[in-house]
Amino acid sequence: MWTWNAARGKHDKDKMVTIFIENTPYNTREGKNLLHACLDLGFDIPYFCWHPALGSVGACRQCAVKQFRDDKDTKGKIIMSCMTPVKNGLRISIDDAEVSRFRASVIEWLMLNHPHDCPVCDEAGECHLQDMTVMTGHVYRKTLFSKRTYRNQYLGPFVNHEMNRCIQCYRCVRYYRDTAGGRDLNVFSAHDRVYFGRYKDGVLESEFSGNLVEICPTGVFTDATCKKYYTRPWDLQTAPSVCIHCSIGCNTLPGQRYGLLRRVRNRFNGEVNGYFLCDRGRYGYEFVNSPDRIRMPVLRRTGGNGSISTLASSEEVNAYFKDLFHFGTRAIGVGSPRASLESNFALRTLVGLESFYSGMSAADSRLISLITTILKNGPAPSPSLLDIAQADAVLVLGEDISNTGPRAALAVRQAVRQDAMKISDALDIPRWNDCAVKYAVRDAKSPLFIATPASTRLDDIALGTYRATPADIARFGFSIAHALHAKAPQAKGLSHDTHSLVNEIAKMLKEAEKPVILSGTGCRSEAVVQAAANIAWALNELGRHAGLCYVVPECNSLGLGLMGGGSIEEAFSEINSSDADTLIILERDLYGLYDKTTVDAFLKRIKHIIVLDCLPTETSSQAHLLLPAATFAEADGTFVNNEGRAQRFYKICAQSGEVRESWRWIIEMLRAAGNSDAFAMDSIDAINKKMAGDIPAFRTVADAAPAASFRINGMKIPRQPHRYSGRTSMHAHISVHEPKTIDDTGSPLAFSMEGYDGMPPPSLITRYWTPGWNSVQALDKYQSEVGGPLRGGNPGIRLFRSPEKGTSQYFRQVPEPAEGKPGEWLVIPLYHIFGSEQWSMISPSIAELAAKPYVALTGADMMRLNVADNDIVTVVCGGSSMNLPVHQIESLPQGVAGLPFGLPGMKWFDFLSWCRIVSPVKKEKRAGGHKKQ
């Protein structure tokens, strides 16, 4: 069994031993640390510096217990349980009076300077320090001395800093530096003036900074976006959700109050995100609260004076549906890799498979169907993030994962520590002993190799990097596969240096037991995807258990790949050849997929355009009927992540106004059309059932989560905690009558405080709470082993497993070497964690950190064009042209123009095509002007 925590090592190879706690024998595994063992056994021992994902360092001294030599020893000695390996016959007491006093003293020391500002602290109510204080029984202050104070820092739009609350557990710097690879947060000064912060005020550099909020056991680091609207953690209505901001599918726990989404927290999934999220996933949520949200249907009629938009009532919408569908219409549907399986499937049912288009460009569509085929049929399985974190060698081929699937980059950072674990094992240092491991292994890293068009934020831990155009990266990959297994085709004409690099990487992969090849659609190149598959398959031929992970563009790209449907280009051509007069566009902005002229022409041909979306887009402005679609926060549904895991998400907020899940609108259309399926598809469960029947790939999709009828002791799972306050008063300014609880017939969850208060099945966990544990650390109790999988297994269901033994039919089309074109540049996409994803850019905090449009060139190319950094040039590509400032990115290959992908304000460009760059004519420098000496 794999786990996220550092606790597993060669010591705990399932050797069970007996330890005595308060003279009662218990069975546990040898070699794990005593604190971990006791927590696993259900004992409460307070702790601060220990964390399942960070290991032990023995700094806070909070987890002290008493150890006895034997059953005759009555005196015993105080030990730190987190630093003590479990041995057979170990005899301890947790309740011993002396050690209990000591633990209370630790809290007393921490409280000497802690400001006791719980009434105004965002952490209060889910504060680990509060819990531990209560647990130790420390109550009264004995000291009257004044408390120390610090100056707080501005750390950017994500994380708020309040140093006075700090209890110096060192978790923040250990997480930020050792786990996340950040460099700009550190501990400064010494003795009782230690300070955790940056060397000066400024935005935290790490894209995983938001996890500080959950790592910090008290209110030093809190969610700055949540702070904007005061709320208490126990007043949040929460439900299990899945991040929509990339394809990794991290599990989240968003919370809402007063109809506003207030924050997103990590929801533990042992195989996906573990304990951590990226900042796009954590802070991208604010688009849900956007004042621009489409909340009512809009009807647009075109008349003599142009178009008039009016808000439409549900009667009007129904009438529109009836007019359109009742008498039969030829409709085509454009689905979306951002929308749930259910919404897409409903649309597919409405228009029929032959008229259903997946909402992906032709290029994306080809890539996704290629990846789906490779993962389903090839012998290399797609690894979970946990598998990636356990890999002992990683090759990244063509994908800038830090920007396209950030959480996977964090998993890679764990993977490079595998070598360290081997060294510690050899030195007999338990893996959980973080302090000792760190000193023993120094900079030892498992091999990571990165082949991408430009530098990445993982380069600092990479053994080597290779920078080339997508075609050359593919050739590089094909050559590695060939070096591993001669039957795989070879790329001819590699330079001597590249060739030796290829051999080096092949050797590194061959020597690994569990190598992982990480690639994706980032290069927009099928050859790169194929090359990655060849490598994994070649390794498989050699008997290595190689994982093959592809990062795909959107949160449900793979789901759409499994569902089928043509590309958007095919929709364009169908409209030319068919009599279709109605177009239904599901949560998709076509202008982001293709150039404006083509999309304009396409939309012009259609009589009735129905757009379902949550926020206005260029496409929605063309709609004749615009329907308010629910965001993830107001919807139930299922996404399939990049490994093929179907995961259910639930409504956080009840729907307001006319906002509803897209599939509900489409069911209305089905009804209007008199389609009998409408009645067989009136709920998530019913849609899933039909989907499972219609599409073999979704045979098991309903197993992703319990059915809506699921009850425990006849009760639903409440979305509101039992400590929820203000239920009767929060609407008192409108009406003194308490509103009726909103009925949620579609899921086993309830918009209520009432219901089952125990531990729900893993995919229905709405919060972490057990008596005495109000903070996120209560998660310990939800896991079958602390740090391990959730009780009942990790949420979600793998829709496919690659066959254990498959014959590798290598891809044989090796691309030709990339050759430059004089006077032209190859357009490649550059990704930005903050900027390349549509909805997160509506969130002010993310938008604040986003890049602005630019074109990236190497210094040499800039010289050729005679331009300097930030000079404005005109990029002309196909039908698109745009004036952009030049950014020098030296890591790019020459002859390549990097354009930021998906940034608002960027026009659509056809990537991997050639562009011209026109530099402005520079004014002649005046003779004797401002020449620098």
Next chain:
Amino acid sequence: MIKEKPLTNNIRPGKPPLNVREYEMAGGYQGLRKAISSYEPEEITDLVVRSNLLGRGGGGFSAGRKWSLIPMGEKAPRTKYVIANTDEMEPGSFKDRYLIEGDPHQLVEGMIISGYAIQAEIGYIFLRKDYGRVAEKLQVAITEAYENHYLGRNIMGSGFNFKLSIHISAGRYICGEDTALLDALEGGRGIPRAKPPHTTTVGLWGKPTVVNNAETVCNIPHIVDKGVEWYRSLSHTDEGGTKIYGISGKVNRPGAWELPMGTTMREILEEHAGGMKQGFRFRGALPGGASSHFVTEEHLDTRMDFASMEKAGSRLGTGTIVLLDDSKCPVGMVLNLQQFFCRESCGWCTPCREGLPWIVRTLEAVEQGRGTREDIAMLQSHTSLLGTGNTFCALAPGAMFSLQSALSLFREDFEQHVDLERCPWKT
């Protein structure tokens, strides 16, 4: 009885130390020559084990046993390191400075032999920040040693290579803790490391490392040169060799002397330091620097070696005695000591980081007449709460030795402060 003083034989107070020629004339580098020509590395470790040379930094752990924990042979991890800990920041201690300033080549020779014994490639002398003069003299000696092929490649034709350099500390007491020292040497924050693993397996840069006190290292050439029997005969007790004892306080001749291990405090005080100054009465002493328990008159005849001092309820520590006389307030003295430890805490573990400042503020209150009986009880309870095992390293427990013993030996002084609401020594 005339006893030999091998460690200080070459020291000529007021004059510059011996240069390499003079040191050789005085018998210097004979130990190294012998080590390299007549002994296998493991044999030297064995000599040191049998000499029962105990760590002079205060730990009292057998130097030879420490060396024997270093992995040897072909498969041993490389590079191995040997480090002389000369971060002498213990209040009241100045023995290492005296030894190195007076005879730097002795330390250099000791380092080379230590390096040879564990087959280390690199040696560092970790020097207290304020020891500028020591650094100068030591650097001259190291340069001379290189010039004369005692250091560098293929030392004296033996095939043994050894590099030695000085590292000057950034100036924190905790960097004298052997693992925090390694952190500091690596350029990081000086924070003690968790043990196990010990430095002998995972030390500097994660490699096997021996960290010895400078005085310990200075003994090595003599043990190799003159043998175990001779070395053990220097001592009054079972613990081998001589010891540099020192006294500071109101005595007639404060200073440091090389005396047989196990010399009594009375002999040091009365014979070597010339007794108490006129008008001052002995009240107590910290026998081993600031992190040792106060002893009183009844312990003056205890032998000052590790075993005997421990039996007497204190520690030999560094063997540099700090006296308390009747003209000084014991509460004030303890406060001064606690202020030092509080300031020098690294801030890693809770009891030390938070407990010591609380103790200091409470002691300040008591000293200034603002204290209560409850404060004394609080101080008392902290002496066990900050005890060994409760904290990450030995700093806070060491700080508690003086407080705990003062609370039991000078209890009435504490209570007087509370009752009079002022310090009785201040008018």
